[in-house]
Amino acid sequence: MTCDEAHELITALVDHEALDPERSSLEAHLKECAHCRFALEEERALKQAIRGAGQGIYAPSELRDRILSDPRIFPGKSRPVARWRDYVWPIPHLARPALAVALLLAIALPTFVFLKSRSEPIAIAALETYDLFLRGELPVRGTENTNEIVEQLTRAVGGHFHPMGYDLTAMDLWPVAGLVREIDGRKILVAIYQGKGGTIFCYTFLGSEADAPPNAARFFDASKKKMNFYAFSSGGVNAVLHREGEVICILASEMPMEELLVLAQSKAKPS
Amino acid sequence: MVHLDHLYRVGFHLAKHQDEAQELVQETLVRALAACDQFNPGTNMKAWLTKILYNLFFDRYHQRKRWISTDDPAYEESDYWKGLPVENPGPESHVLSRELNAQITDVLRRIPGEFRAPIVLVDMGDFTYEEAAEILSCPIGTIRSRLSRGRKLMQQYLRPYIGSEQERSKRK
Secondary structure: OOHHHHHHHHHHHHOOOOOOOHHHHHHHHHHHOHHHHHHHHHHHHHHHHHHHHHHOOOOOHHHHHHHHOOOOOOOOOOOOOOOHHHHHOOHHHOOOHHHHHHHHHHHHHHHHHHHOOOOOOHHHHHOHHHHHHHOOOOOOOOOOOHHHHHHHHHHHOOOOOOOOOOOOHHHOEEEEEEEEEEEOOEEEEEEEEEEOOEEEEEEEEEOOHHHOOOOOEEEEEOOOOOEEEEEEEEOOEEEEEEEEOOEEEEEEEOOOHHHHHHHHHHHOOOO | OOOHHHHHHHHHHHHOOHHHHHHHHHHHHHHHHHOHHHOOOOOOHHHHHHHHHHHHHHHHHHOOOOOOOOOOOOOOOOOHHHHOOOOOOOOHHHHHHHHHHHHHHHHHHHOOHHHHHHHHHHHHOOOOHHHHHHHHOOOHHHHHHHHHHHHHHHHHHHOOOOOOHHHHHHHO
């Protein structure tokens, strides 16, 4: 394979769209070609930067008002919108089917997503936040102050437990935000790390190893930590769960599962 | 609103102006409501809405040759990032990140639309090649080649900002 032939394939590899046998040929070429390895690294960095730039752009409140005051979307409501709840609350007036769809599109769906009762394992349900965050649909106020994240999250659970705080700076990952998710009455603390090394979510909640999804692959670290690790994936996100006392920790990322397992093993503290 | 930010993001980079982006998103929702019987529950609503938005953009702007090149005197510098409130500017890295985001937004506006659209859909919208091909009504191979060429173009503009520290220091 020549470098010219490799260029488009590098793009596909960066996007996880390269298929065998092209992928194998490219990987063989990359082993021998420093120039293309650099091109791969550069394109990955660019993709990450573009994604980051997109995440900083949100629909302005002015647009939400325009939509809510558009009579074609909300018939009979042409006056400017004063408050969201003015439109969410008077459901008896919203009888037309089109309006129902509008509500589904604009308002009801997110409510459903966040409040519905979960039949799936909590570990799988928690990973939804990862996907939402990457799609820019999870409003998170970022901070670069690690202590602030830990304090806020710990306060959110009345000090009953703390978010797992890992130093991932060696991987060029830094804590950027924290949030609390409640699923079926259980609070989950989420610490978000981002950087050139990608994105890693660290979920912490009170539970047991029974919270691992039934189809998770169990690995017992017999040599060092003498503890179980459960590997599973959902929606393209890889995750590794382990238990430290009464606290369950899940590391989730798009990085390869083998690397995520090694990371979890290196950071875990036996109970 | 589940997909509102996403739609605005795509509209913003296609139309290049905040007002036009807002109008695009608003009209997209109107069209989606009018065609809601064509949506199959359980399928990808985000992709469906994005395709409506793109078609709307194509109809309104592309056919009026409103793709603005860098040579176009009507081209305006992006004011989105400049317009953001400067609250809590944070440490240097935060400022650099804002600068990088502003650069990326501007560079996206400078590259031709045929390259910009796949980049916005795949890199910002997290669509697969197949989904992007469906939205843009073109073959998957075209998505791949345009992404490759588009990113190369962007790299030319962004070299001083993106890449390994080692490489950046070599360039200094």
